[in-house]
Amino acid sequence: MFVYEKKLQYPVRIKNTNPRLAALIISQYGGPDGELGASLRYLSQRFSMPFPEQKGLLTDIGTEELGHLEMVGAIVHQLTRNLTEEQQRAAGFDAYFVDHTAGVYPTAASGFPFSAASIAVKGDPIADLTEDLAAEQKARVTYDNILRLSDDPDVNDVIKFLRQREIVHFQRFGEAIQCLRERLNQKNVYYMNPAVDL
Amino acid sequence: MQERMEESGLGRLPQYAPLANPYVPYQSCGAATYPAKRGVVRGTLFPGLDLPFLGMVNEGELPNLPLHELQALSFAITELGLYLDTHTDDTEALELFRRYVALYEDGAAQYQEKYGPLRLQCAGKNGRYNWLQSPWPWEYDAKQED
Numbered sequence: 001m002f003v004y005e006k007k008l009q010y011p012v013r014i015k016n017t018n019p020r021l022a023a024l025i026i027s028q029y030g031g032p033d034g035e036l037g038a039s040l041r042y043l044s045q046r047f048s049m050p051f052p053e054q055k056g057l058l059t060d061i062g063t064e065e066l067g068h069l070e071m072v073g074a075i076v077h078q079l080t081r082n083l084t085e086e087q088q089r090a091a092g093f094d095a096y097f098v099d100h101t102a103g104v105y106p107t108a109a110s111g112f113p114f115s116a117a118s119i120a121v122k123g124d125p126i127a128d129l130t131e132d133l134a135a136e137q138k139a140r141v142t143y144d145n146i147l148r149l150s151d152d153p154d155v156n157d158v159i160k161f162l163r164q165r166e167i168v169h170f171q172r173f174g175e176a177i178q179c180l181r182e183r184l185n186q187k188n189v190y191y192m193n194p195a196v197d198l
Numbered sequence: 199m200q201e202r203m204e205e206s207g208l209g210r211l212p213q214y215a216p217l218a219n220p221y222v223p224y225q226s227c228g229a230a231t232y233p234a235k236r237g238v239v240r241g242t243l244f245p246g247l248d249l250p251f252l253g254m255v256n257e258g259e260l261p262n263l264p265l266h267e268l269q270a271l272s273f274a275i276t277e278l279g280l281y282l283d284t285h286t287d288d289t290e291a292l293e294l295f296r297r298y299v300a301l302y303e304d305g306a307a308q309y310q311e312k313y314g315p316l317r318l319q320c321a322g323k324n325g326r327y328n329w330l331q332s333p334w335p336w337e338y339d340a341k342q343e344d
Contacts, residue, residue, distance in 0.1 A: 006316050007265060008335045009273065010238065013342065057283040064276055074336035081338060130220050144251050160256050164241025167249055168280065174222020175284035178212075186216065 002063075009067040010161045014078040014154045019093035021150055022079035023109060026096070028072045028146070028162070030106025030114035033138040035072055039065035041119040041135060045128045048195040053179040054125060058132075061169050068162055073104045075155060124193045125180055132173045140166035207246035225281070227288045234274035234298060235259045235267075243277040263342070264309050268316075271302040 028034045042062030049055045080093075080102040088097050095111065106114035120131050143163035150156055185191045192198075209223030229244055237243035239256040260266035278295040285291060306316060314331045315321040321329035333339045 003317060005272075006314075006329075006335060007269065007272075009276070010269060011260065011266060012336070013338065053283055053286070057280065060276075060279055060283060064280075070336065077336050078338045133220060133222070147251055147254055156254065157256055160250065160254055161239070161241040163251060164248065168242050168244070168247050168277070171222060171225060171247055172280050172284055174220070175224055177220060177222070178224055179284055181216075181219065189216065189219065 002066075008071050008074060009064070010071060010158060012071055012074040012078065012158050014075060014152070016152065016154070017081055017083060017087065018079050018152060018155075019083060019087050019090050019097070021152060021155060022076045023093045023096045024149060025072060025075050025079065025109075025146060025155070025159075026105070026107055027109035028139070028142055029069065029076060029104065031108035031110075031112075031142070032115070032118035033135065033142050034106070034108075034114075035065050035069040035139075036106050036114055037116075037119045038062075038135060038139060039069055040116070041121070042132065044119075044121045045132070048121075048123045048128075049125055050194045050198050051125075051180060051183050054129065054176050057172055057176045061172065064165070064169075068165065071158060071162065075158060076104050077102075079155070123195055125195055126177065126189065129173055129177045129180065133170055133177075136166045136170040136173065140170070207249075209246075225285070227285060228290060231294065234270040237277065238270040238273040243274055244281075264305075264313065268302065268305050268309055271298055271305060274298040275302060 030036050039062050042058045042065060046055050046058035046062065049058060083102060088094070096105075096107075099105070100107075108114075119135075120128070122128050122131070140163055143159050143166065146159050147156060147163070150159070180194075181189050184194060209225045211221060211223050215221055225244070225246070229246055231237065231243045232240060232245060232248075234243070236259060239259060240248050241256075242248050260270060275295065275298050278291055278298065281291055282288065282295060310316055310320045310323070314328050315323070318329060321327055
C-alpha cells in the first residue's frame with residue numbers, strides 16, 4: 001500500500017508567477033516522458049519481475065517518481081497562483097486556461113492529454129528494463145529542454161534536482177539488468193522469458 | 199577493501215560481456231558520497247553520478263529550516279535505498295543507510311511534536327486532529343524566510 005508523507009521530496013518555492021512557463025512544465029506532469037508515466041510504468045512493470053532486485057528497484061523508483069509528480073504539480077500550481085486577467089490571457093497559457101483554469105491536469109505541453117500509450121509494459125524483464133533506460137534518458141532531455149527555455153531561478157533549482165534523479169535512475173536500471181543477467185543463462189540470456197518460463 | 203572511487207565516476211564492466219546486451223557500467227562499492235545536505239541540492243549523494251547540464255548546478259545547501267533537514271535525511275535514505283537494491287552486499291553503504299535512518303526517525307519525531315504531522319497516524323497526538331493544518335506541501339509559503 002502507499003502512505004502519504006506530508007512533505008515534498010525537495011522544496012518547491014516559486015516567488016514569481018509565470019503561466020507561460022507553467023504551460024511548458026506541465027509536460028513533465030502528464031506528457032509522454034513525464035512523471036505520471038514514469039511512476040505508472042515502473043509500478044506496473046514490477047508485477048512481472050521474477051527476481052528481488054528488480055521488484056525492489058521498480059517499487060522504489062516508481063515510488064520516488066510519485067514524489068516527483070507531486071513536485072512538478074507544485075511548480076505548476078505555484079506558477080499559476082493568483083493570476084491577473086492579463087496573465088490568464090497570456091499567449092501560450094490561454095489554451096490551457098480555457099480547458100483547466102488554474103487546475104493541474106496531466107497533459108503534454110503540446111496539448112495532448114496523458115496517454116498510457118507513452119509507456120510500455122511488455123512482461124519480459126530485459127525488454128522492460130531496457131525501455132526504462134530509454135525512459136530515463138527521454139525524461140532527462142525534457143528537463144534539459146526546460147532548463148534551456150526557463151530563466152526562473154526558483155524553477156530551475158527544482159528542475160536541476162529532478163534532472164539529476166533521471167541520471168541516477170538510469171544507472172540503477174542498468175545495474176538491475178546486470179543483476180538479471182547474472183541470474184539467467186549467461187551464454188544466451190534470451191533463451192526464455194523468466195517472467196513466464198521459470 | 200576496494201580502493202575509494204573518489205569523484206572519478208568510473209564503474210566496472212564484466213571482462214567478457216556477452217554480445218547483444220545493453221550495458222551500463224556497475225557502480226563500484228565504496229564510492230565517495232556527499233553529506234546529505236549537499237547531496238540533496240545536487241540531486242545525488244554520489245559525486246561520480248553528479249553530471250550537470252551546461253554547467254547549471256545547484257550550489258550551497260538548503261536553507262537551515264527544520265523541514266529541510268528532514269528532506270535532506272530522507273533524500274539520503276531514498277538514494278542509498280536505490281543503491282542498496284543493486285548493491286545488497288555493500289556493508290559500508292548499509293551502515294550509512296542505517297545512520298541516516300536513525301537521524302531521520304529522531305528528527306521526524308521532534309519535527310512532528312513541534313510543527314504537526316507528516317503521517318496520518320501522528321495527527322492526533324495532542325488530543326487535537328491537526329492533519330488539516332496548512333500549508334500543504336505544494337502551497338507557496340509566503341511566510342518562509344528567504
